[in-house]
Amino acid sequence: MGKITLHDVRKNFGATEVIPGIDLTIENGEFVVFVGPSGCGKSTLLRLIAGLEDTSGGVISIDGVDATALPPAKRGLAMVFQSYALYPHMTVRKNIMFPLKMAGMEIGEATRRADAAARVLNLTNYMERKPGQLSGGQRQRVAIGRAIVREPAAFLFDEPLSNLDAALRVNMRQEITELHQSLKTTMIYVTHDQVEAMTMADKIVVLNAGRIEQVGSPLELYNQPKNTFVAGFIGSPKMNLITGPEAEKLGAATIGVRPEHLDVVSEGGWSGIVGLSEHLGSDTFLKVTTDIVGTLNVRAGGEVRLRHGDRVNLIPQAGKVHRFGADGKAMA
Amino acid sequence: MATQSSRIAARLMVAPSVILLFVWMIVPLALTLWYSFRIYRLLSPERSGWAGFQHYAWFLNSPDFWLAISNTLLLVGGVLAITVILGILVALLIDQPVWGQGPLRILVISPFFVMPPVAASIWENLFMHPQNGMFASFAQGLGFQPILFLESYPMSSVIFIVSWEWLPFAALIFLTALQSLSSEQMEAAEMDGAGAMSRFRYIVMPHMTRSITVVILIQTIFLLGIFGEIYTTTQGGPGSASTTLPYMIFKQAVIAKDIGRAAAGGIIAVILANIVAFFLMRSMGKNLDA
Numbered sequence A: 001m002g003k004i005t006l007h008d009v010r011k012n013f014g015a016t017e018v019i020p021g022i023d024l025t026i027e028n029g030e031f032v033v034f035v036g037p038s039g040c041g042k043s044t045l046l047r048l049i050a051g052l053e054d055t056s057g058g059v060i061s062i063d064g065v066d067a068t069a070l071p072p073a074k075r076g077l078a079m080v081f082q083s084y085a086l087y088p089h090m091t092v093r094k095n096i097m098f099p100l101k102m103a104g105m106e107i108g109e110a111t112r113r114a115d116a117a118a119r120v121l122n123l124t125n126y127m128e129r130k131p132g133q134l135s136g137g138q139r140q141r142v143a144i145g146r147a148i149v150r151e152p153a154a155f156l157f158d159e160p161l162s163n164l165d166a167a168l169r170v171n172m173r174q175e176i177t178e179l180h181q182s183l184k185t186t187m188i189y190v191t192h193d194q195v196e197a198m199t200m201a202d203k204i205v206v207l208n209a210g211r212i213e214q215v216g217s218p219l220e221l222y223n224q225p226k227n228t229f230v231a232g233f234i235g236s237p238k239m240n241l242i243t244g245p246e247a248e249k250l251g252a253a254t255i256g257v258r259p260e261h262l263d264v265v266s267e268g269g270w271s272g273i274v275g276l277s278e279h280l281g282s283d284t285f286l287k288v289t290t291d292i293v294g295t296l297n298v299r300a301g302g303e304v305r306l307r308h309g310d311r312v313n314l315i316p317q318a319g320k321v322h323r324f325g326a327d328g329k330a331m332a
Numbered sequence B: 001m002a003t004q005s006s007r008i009a010a011r012l013m014v015a016p017s018v019i020l021l022f023v024w025m026i027v028p029l030a031l032t033l034w035y036s037f038r039i040y041r042l043l044s045p046e047r048s049g050w051a052g053f054q055h056y057a058w059f060l061n062s063p064d065f066w067l068a069i070s071n072t073l074l075l076v077g078g079v080l081a082i083t084v085i086l087g088i089l090v091a092l093l094i095d096q097p098v099w100g101q102g103p104l105r106i107l108v109i110s111p112f113f114v115m116p117p118v119a120a121s122i123w124e125n126l127f128m129h130p131q132n133g134m135f136a137s138f139a140q141g142l143g144f145q146p147i148l149f150l151e152s153y154p155m156s157s158v159i160f161i162v163s164w165e166w167l168p169f170a171a172l173i174f175l176t177a178l179q180s181l182s183s184e185q186m187e188a189a190e191m192d193g194a195g196a197m198s199r200f201r202y203i204v205m206p207h208m209t210r211s212i213t214v215v216i217l218i219q220t221i222f223l224l225g226i227f228g229e230i231y232t233t234t235q236g237g238p239g240s241a242s243t244t245l246p247y248m249i250f251k252q253a254v255i256a257k258d259i260g261r262a263a264a265g266g267i268i269a270v271i272l273a274n275i276v277a278f279f280l281m282r283s284m285g286k287n288l289d290a
Helices: A042-050 A092-102 A107-120 A136-148 A166-183 A194-200 A218-223 A228-233 A245-249 B004-036 B054-061 B063-094 B101-113 B116-127 B134-141 B154-179 B183-191 B196-223 B228-232 B245-255 B259-288
Strands: A004-013 A016-026 A031-035 A057-062 A077-080 A154-158 A186-191 A203-208 A211-216 A240-243 A254-257 A262-265 A270-279 A283-290 A295-301 A311-316 A322-324
Touching: A004 A042, A016 A042, A016 A057, A016 A211, A031 A042, A031 A194, A042 A077, A042 A154, A042 A186, A077 A136, A077 B183, A092 A107, A092 A136, A092 B183, A107 A136, A136 A166, A166 A186, A166 A194, A186 A194, A194 A218, A203 A218, A203 A228, A211 A218, A211 A228, A228 A240, A228 A254, A228 A322, A240 A245, A240 A295, A245 A254, A262 A295, A270 A295, A283 A311, B004 B259, B054 B063, B054 B259, B063 B101, B063 B154, B063 B196, B063 B245, B063 B259, B101 B154, B116 B134, B116 B154, B116 B228, B154 B196, B154 B228, B183 B196, B196 B259, B228 B245, B245 B259
Parallel strands: A031 A186, A031 A203, A077 A154, A154 A186
Antiparallel strands: A004 A016, A004 A057, A203 A211, A240 A254, A254 A322, A262 A311, A270 A283, A270 A311, A283 A295
C-alpha cells in the first residue's frame, strides 16, 4: 500500500515561505512526477514527504496514518538521491543490505533479498565492488537496489538522472518505468526535465513558486493546460504565447499555439522571416520572426527546405489555439 | 610526463632539491653515528679514540633506560588515545550549528598556538601547583589535601599537559573530516532506518578513518620527541619517574656533556622511531590508500 495524502502542507525557512500550502492525493501504485523550474519547491516537497524536513503546517498521511511527526525511518518510504548517496566504504552488497541490517533482519533473508534485487538490476557481478569502482549508471542502480530491498510503501526519487549522460538517462528512464510496471509500488519522482515528466508519469504535478499549477495526466496537461505557466512549461519546443491585437481578435488576453500546430502556407496568416532552422531529418524546427506577433517556434515536417532568411506565412490549425484570460487562466 | 625526454628533464629539475634534502638528512645522521662510536666528552677533551659499542652498552645496562623507553611509549600512546577519542567528541560537538560558532571554534583551537614550555608553565604554576594552583584551592575548598600532581603522578601530569596541547590539532582535523561528509549520505542512512548511534558507527567512523590515521601518524612523529614540557615541569623526576628517551639523551649531552653517549642515545631513538613507524604503517597504512 502507498497512498499519500497532503493536506494544506506548508513550509517556511525562517521568514521565507517556500510552500504556501499544498493539497494533493497520491493514489496507491501511481507514478507521480513533480515538475517545475528550479527553486519551485519540488525537492522541498519531496523532503517533507520523506520526513527529512519538518513541516511548518498541515498534515501528511501515508495509508491513512498521520505521518507528519514521524521520523523518516518510520514512514516506510525509500529514497533515491540525486548524488546516489551510496556508502563509499561498503561494498555494493553491504550498501544494498544496509537498510535490512538496520531493520534487524536475519542475515539469510537479507542476503536472499539483496541477491534478488541485484538480479533485477543486473548487479549480480558487481556485488563485491565498492561504489567508487562503478560507473554512474551502475551506482544509480545500486541506489535503486538499496531502495527496493526494503519493500517500501512508496519510492521517492530526487532528480535521480541529472548526473548521467544523455544516452544513459534515456536508458535509466525506461528501466525505472519498467521497474514501476513490475513492482506496482507508488513512486514520486522529482525532476525539472519536462521530457522525463511526460514520458514516465501517470500523473504530473506542475509546481511553480511552491504552488500547484495543475495536476493531471501528461496528455491532459499537454492538451488542456489550465494556465499560461503550464502551457509554456510543458512541451518542447515551447508553446508560442501571443499577446496583443491578434489575441484580442479571439477575445483573449493571450493565445497559445504549439509549434506543431502552425502550418506553413504560401499566403495569408502571419508573415515572417526564418531565423534559425534546425533540420533533424524527422522534423524541422524553425524560429520565425513575424511582422505582427513576434518570434514563433514552428515544428514543420522533415522535408521542409526552408533556410535562414526565407519569408514564410504561418497559419494556426483550426481548433488548436489555446485562449487565456488576463489572469493567465485558460478560457473555455 | 609522457615522453622519454620530458621524464629525464623532470628528474634533472627535481634533482637539486632531492640532493639537498638527502645531504640535509644524511650528514647529521652520519655524524651522530660516527660520534656514537667515539669517546667524545666535553669535560675531558684530551681523551679521545674509539669507544666501540660501550656507549650503547651503557644505555642498555642503565637502570633508567627501559623505564625511559616505556615512558616514551606511554607518553605517545596516552596522548594519542586521549586526543583521538576526545578530539572526535569535540569535533562532533563544535560541528553542531550553535550561536557564536566562529569564536567558539577559535577558542577550541587556541591551545595549539601556545608554545610548549609556556603551556607547561601555565599548567604547572596556575593549575597544578600545590599552593597557588587552582586545583589545590578547589581541593582545599572541598576539605581535601591538595594533590601533588607533578610529584605523585608525574607521567600522568605530563601526558595530560601534552594532550591539552594536541587536542585542538586532532579536533581540527576531525572537524574538517566531519564537514566533508556528504549530508545526503547521512540522510540516506536516516531513511534506511539507522539511528544516531548506527549512523555514527557505520557512516561517520568509516568516513573518519583516514583522518584518524593522519592524526595518529603526525602526532606520533612529534610526540616521540616531546622534551620541553618535561624540562619545564618535572625535569624527568621525581628520580627518573618521568624521564623519556629524549630527556635521557638531553641529560647525557647537556648535563653530563658526554657527546659520544648522547649520540648513541640518538641512534637508539632513531631505531625506536623506525620500529614504531613500521608497526604504525603496517597496521594503518592501508587506510591512507584512496
